[in-house]
Amino acid sequence: TTDNQNTQLTDGFHLVIDALKANDLDTIFGLVGIPITDLCRLAQAEGLRFIGFRHEQHAGNAAAIAGYMTQKPGICMTVSAPGFLNGLTALANATVNCFPMILISGSSEREIVDLQQGDYEEMDQLNAAKPYCKAAYRINHIEDIGIGFARAIRAAVSGRPGGVYLDLPAQLLAQTMPADEAKKSIFKVIDPVPRQIPAADAVARALDVLKGAKRPLILLGKGAAYAQADKEIRDLIEKSGIPYLPMSMAKGLLPDNHPQSASAARSFVLAEADAVMLVGARLNWLLAHGKGKTWGKDPKKFIQIDIQANEVDSNVQIAAPLIGDIGSCVSELLKGISAVPKPSAEWIAAITDKKDKNTAKMAETLAKEANPMNFHGALRVIRDVIKKNPDVNLVNEGANTLDYCRAIVDMYKPRKRFDSGTWGIMGIGMGYAIGAAVTSGLPTVAVEGDSAFGFSGMELETVCRYNLPITTVVFNNNGVYRGTDVNPTGGADVAPTVFVKDARYDKMIEAFGGVGYYVTTPAELEAALTEAIAAGKPALINAVIDETAGTESGRLTNLNPSTAAAKK
Numbered sequence: 001t002t003d004n005q006n007t008q009l010t011d012g013f014h015l016v017i018d019a020l021k022a023n024d025l026d027t028i029f030g031l032v033g034i035p036i037t038d039l040c041r042l043a044q045a046e047g048l049r050f051i052g053f054r055h056e057q058h059a060g061n062a063a064a065i066a067g068y069m070t071q072k073p074g075i076c077m078t079v080s081a082p083g084f085l086n087g088l089t090a091l092a093n094a095t096v097n098c099f100p101m102i103l104i105s106g107s108s109e110r111e112i113v114d115l116q117q118g119d120y121e122e123m124d125q126l127n128a129a130k131p132y133c134k135a136a137y138r139i140n141h142i143e144d145i146g147i148g149f150a151r152a153i154r155a156a157v158s159g160r161p162g163g164v165y166l167d168l169p170a171q172l173l174a175q176t177m178p179a180d181e182a183k184k185s186i187f188k189v190i191d192p193v194p195r196q197i198p199a200a201d202a203v204a205r206a207l208d209v210l211k212g213a214k215r216p217l218i219l220l221g222k223g224a225a226y227a228q229a230d231k232e233i234r235d236l237i238e239k240s241g242i243p244y245l246p247m248s249m250a251k252g253l254l255p256d257n258h259p260q261s262a263s264a265a266r267s268f269v270l271a272e273a274d275a276v277m278l279v280g281a282r283l284n285w286l287l288a289h290g291k292g293k294t295w296g297k298d299p300k301k302f303i304q305i306d307i308q309a310n311e312v313d314s315n316v317q318i319a320a321p322l323i324g325d326i327g328s329c330v331s332e333l334l335k336g337i338s339a340v341p342k343p344s345a346e347w348i349a350a351i352t353d354k355k356d357k358n359t360a361k362m363a364e365t366l367a368k369e370a371n372p373m374n375f376h377g378a379l380r381v382i383r384d385v386i387k388k389n390p391d392v393n394l395v396n397e398g399a400n401t402l403d404y405c406r407a408i409v410d411m412y413k414p415r416k417r418f419d420s421g422t423w424g425i426m427g428i429g430m431g432y433a434i435g436a437a438v439t440s441g442l443p444t445v446a447v448e449g450d451s452a453f454g455f456s457g458m459e460l461e462t463v464c465r466y467n468l469p470i471t472t473v474v475f476n477n478n479g480v481y482r483g484t485d486v487n488p489t490g491g492a493d494v495a496p497t498v499f500v501k502d503a504r505y506d507k508m509i510e511a512f513g514g515v516g517y518y519v520t521t522p523a524e525l526e527a528a529l530t531e532a533i534a535a536g537k538p539a540l541i542n543a544v545i546d547e548t549a550g551t552e553s554g555r556l557t558n559l560n561p562s563t564a565a566a567k568k
């Protein structure tokens with residue numbers, strides 16, 4: 001458009017798109033509505049991908065996984081107030097998991113919000129977001145769009161990655177300014193993820209701890225997967241000969257069947273190791289906070305490699321903090337690793353012995369035929385199919401479905417397993433699957449507890465609408481954890497954990513044109529999954545699982561509060 005002096009003008013709508021394009025951000029996961037519908041239309045018209053969802057939480061989860069996979073912030077776009085709030089759960093989850101994403105929400109006019117005069121979808125979104133994300137900004141003037149997006153991008157990916165909220169009041173999009181001036185205000189962020197080189201003395205201190213260790217262990221966290229320092233990490237492990245444990249989303253950094261993997265002897269090595277090097281892993285609840293019986297009775301020396309300095313000493317004293325980006329830290333360690341003696345033959349033999357015993361026990365359990373099919377029988381099939389298809393993305397959530405799948409299904413390549421992560425959140429399934437499939441273009445299998453699937457099941461329509469190569473496997477045991485609880489009053493209401501018996505989730509996807517399978521045996525599951533992956537089309541496999549097979553809260557049963565008062 002032009003003004004009355006015939007000067008070429010541009011507007012906020014176009015500048016937002018220009019800022020995204022200038023920073024190679026080409027995909028928006030969102031849900032349209034006032035005031036962003038035209039912005040989403042323009043994004044698509046200008047060549048960006050716009051993936052429209054049915055609930056903003058799942059759009060945000062897709063953006064978060066896109067960020068984790070690419071090291072560029074995933075972009076989620078929502079309407080104001082309720083749409084923003086729906087996205088906030090995903091923004092908080094991304095921040096807790098250290099995934100880089102930007103939640104962009106339209107918002108109401110400041111003048112009305114600040115006087116609480118009751119605007120349409122009125123909410124002070126900027127302040128509502130701040131406690132749950134890494135950074136939050138609002139852009140009020142069109143000439144600030146370039147710098148506003150630069151700030152948001154850098155905040156999302158520099159240092160410890162996380163979620164950023166970017167508030168765009170509706171009137172900003174309608175503002176105009178001369179196009180040639182506007183062009184100068186948009187720029188590509190320079191070096192948004194600067195390398196953070198560790199101090200030489202910190203490297204030396206870490207190597208000294210390794211030199212003094214008799215039973216060393218390396219623990220790889222999802223930060224190590226995110227860092228994309230795959231070769232350096234593999235070299236560190238193979239050159240040092242030190243056994244390693246991958247946390248769930250670090251599985252596949254080295255193939256899970258690697259000889260130095262100690263996963264099958266996890267409890268043993270956590271208790272017996274005398275020096276533990278954490279690589280992009282936090283000593284949080286997933287690692288029993290680094291203390292208690294999980295970690296055995298003898299004192300341990302911890303080395304912690306992390307980009308976030310104040311993560312050190314969060315739970316227990318760290319003997320050798322090594323602060324910097326994982327690629328730089330591991331590269332520096334590699335320069336001195338030849339001076340570190342190989343772990344003792346006794347230590348390696350003890351681990352191997354434990355691994356062999358536990359692997360044999362698991363093999364026995366997995367070989368057992370069970371009718372109806374149980375978690376182990378179904379997961380043996382998933383394990384075998386993933387082994388034949390190592391490029392497949394695997395999304396996983398549930399309680400038993402999550403815990404058993406993490407232990408049984410080996411991963412062979414980095415950044416292929418996406419699960420409930422640090423927060424243990426249910427509902428990430430379809431969002432993560434869509435994010436992974438759109439970002440990679442590769443077949444994606446979501447292994448879902450039936451309760452977990454229910455949080456995002458409506459996104460099956462989104463999966464079908466974009467014809468994504470996603471196969472959802474629902475482990476249907478008729479309820480949360482299992483399907484056998486009863487209402488003690490004998491009343492009409494079913495127990496709190498029970499669902500419709502023999503629900504047919506396979507028929508849900510047929511409503512949207514996808515392929516539904518109903519399987520009751522491992523052989524049927526294997527045939528359906530193999531066919532669905534090969535077809536590369538939206539599919540859902542309803543796998544009937546023995547409703548008595550589950551354990552309340554899976555591996556986390558002990559986290560349920562129990563009353564001191566005697567049961568009446």
Ligand SMILES: Nc1ncnc2c1ncn2[C@@H]1O[C@H](COP(=O)(O)OP(=O)(O)O)[C@@H](O)[C@H]1O
Binds near residue numbers: 098224247
């Ligand atoms: N590029 C990076 N370099 C160093 N540390 C990183 C990098 N990216 C993420 N991190 C760190 O990795 C850690 C990830 O820990 P966490 O999410 O607890 O992993 P896990 O749950 O797999 O153990 C966080 O403390 C984060 O600061």
Ligand SMILES: Cc1ncc(Cc2csc(CCOP(=O)(O)OP(=O)(O)O)c2C)c(N)n1
Binds near residue numbers: 553
């Ligand atoms: C947002 C949110 N709301 C509730 C919960 C609490 C929960 C943890 S695990 C789970 C589902 C377990 O049942 P499912 O059938 O999926 O799995 P399985 O045991 O294999 O049968 C719930 C509801 C969490 N973690 N997050």
